[in-house]
Amino acid sequence: MKAAKQHVHGKLIRENGRSALLLLNAEPETKTAVSLYLRYAVVVRGPDDPVLPAILLDDWGKEIRGLKIYEFLREYGDQFPRAEIFGFDIDGSETQLFVRSLELYGRLPAYAYPNVETPLADGVLLDAILLPDAETTECVRVENAEEMGVKRPLRSARVSWWKVPTGTTTFDFSLIEAVG
Secondary structure (H helix, E strand, C coil): CCCCCEEEEEEEEEECCEEEEEEEECCCCCCCCCEEEEEECEEECCCCCEEEEEEEECCCCCEEECCHHHHHHHHHHHHCCCCEEEEEECCCCEEEEEHHHECCCCCECEEEECCCCCCHHHCEECCEEEEEECCCCCCEEECCHHHHCCCCCHHHECCEEEEEECCCCCCCCHHHHHHC
16 A cells, blocks of 8 residues: 655755745656655544545445545545545554545645655655746745646645746745745
């Protein structure tokens, strides 16, 4: 059993415990030196514990895997409270829970991994995603990632979104606090 993942091209920018992903390509066709893997956690109501799903079993026992899990939860989560999620706690230990125990309407914590073999506990929690834009000369907050062509589940990530100039290699994390 492996946690669902999304292959992207990008670069991680890290500073003082904060992380941003400079997203170069959200849907690459090949693995390259800038390949990263994103995993999105679902959150358990109450304790806010993140869980990385691997398999969802609906009420009839049908298996749903990969990124389709997030689509199912978004579309049918309320209708299938007895559906089960098999996955992993962030430390990599296996877990199982019912969909009814999840916060279905919150944004998804997103973790970046340099390769598919990286232990789950070594994922980098993202605070921001930076979208290079040739028309932009400074970092500008994006309120609606959908307008930038970002698809789910990436669009549902619990991050702030920024348009940045092409060629950006750094990010001022104080901008996140400045906009709340």
